[in-house]
Amino acid sequence: MTIVKHELRQGKTSFLIWTASVGFLLAVCVFLFPEMKGEMDSVSELFSSMGSFTAAFGMDKLNFGTLMGYYAVECGNVLGLGGAFYAALCAVGILTKEERDRTAEFLLSHPVSRVRIITEKLIAVLIQITAMNVIIYALSVGSMVAIGENIPWAEMNLLHLAYYILQMELAGICFGISAFMRKGNVGIGLGIAAIMYFLNLIANIAEVAGFLKYITPFGYCDGADIVTSGSLDITMVAVGITIGMIGIIAAYMKYMKKDIQ
Numbered sequence: 150m151t152i153v154k155h156e157l158r159q160g161k162t163s164f165l166i167w168t169a170s171v172g173f174l175l176a177v178c179v180f181l182f183p184e185m186k187g188e189m190d191s192v193s194e195l196f197s198s199m200g201s202f203t204a205a206f207g208m209d210k211l212n213f214g215t216l217m218g219y220y221a222v223e224c225g226n227v228l229g230l231g232g233a234f235y236a237a238l239c240a241v242g243i244l245t246k247e248e249r250d251r252t253a254e255f256l257l258s259h260p261v262s263r264v265r266i267i268t269e270k271l272i273a274v275l276i277q278i279t280a281m282n283v284i285i286y287a288l289s290v291g292s293m294v295a296i297g298e299n300i301p302w303a304e305m306n307l308l309h310l311a312y313y314i315l316q317m318e319l320a321g322i323c324f325g326i327s328a329f330m331r332k333g334n335v336g337i338g339l340g341i342a343a344i345m346y347f348l349n350l351i352a353n354i355a356e357v358a359g360f361l362k363y364i365t366p367f368g369y370c371d372g373a374d375i376v377t378s379g380s381l382d383i384t385m386v387a388v389g390i391t392i393g394m395i396g397i398i399a400a401y402m403k404y405m406k407k408d409i410q
Contacts, residue, residue: 159246175227216300232285263404311369319366321394353371
């Protein structure tokens, strides 16, 4: 597992920065809830009259006066975008590092197969994403306990599970893309995450674009749908997992035949 350890050491700074940033913002949002709780009725009425903007973020389905309604919108956007960006950044350049840094010859001269290289790099990506989610989940729960609110465990767990699957899907897509590139480009990873986010907003606003929810992983992470239904859309989740797996398989197929320089 030498390559795994090497990748984890290289990604340590990025991991700490992203985890601390997202975790801090989530904790701040939770700690603000008691101060805003008494004003949420008027806020809900205001949002309900904002038409397409309200629908885009699912605020027409949620009660901001409840912890989970507030958390799904305010914290959900932080966790969704922050987690998506980090997952994309982790995966999009991990198979191009050697070519970018001119260390490919050194790596491939060792008695390790390409299958092992790509597998250990993939494991490193999954470990970082999983560790980030565990820490953020613990911070969120700890913040809710600190403000003395009852934690709606079912909705809380489903929401965090959905965003974890989203990050894995985006990591799979970007991991596949990284095998086709010569030099890592973080802009591609960030662009994919941002496009997926806006596709979900479009799907929420326009009924005719509802099919986009099956393309973007944010479709099954809609906090309003999760909180109101108390479940995940299994079909959307299955499509998302399949897309992520296709990305990983594509990475193996390309990297095995790639002329690494």
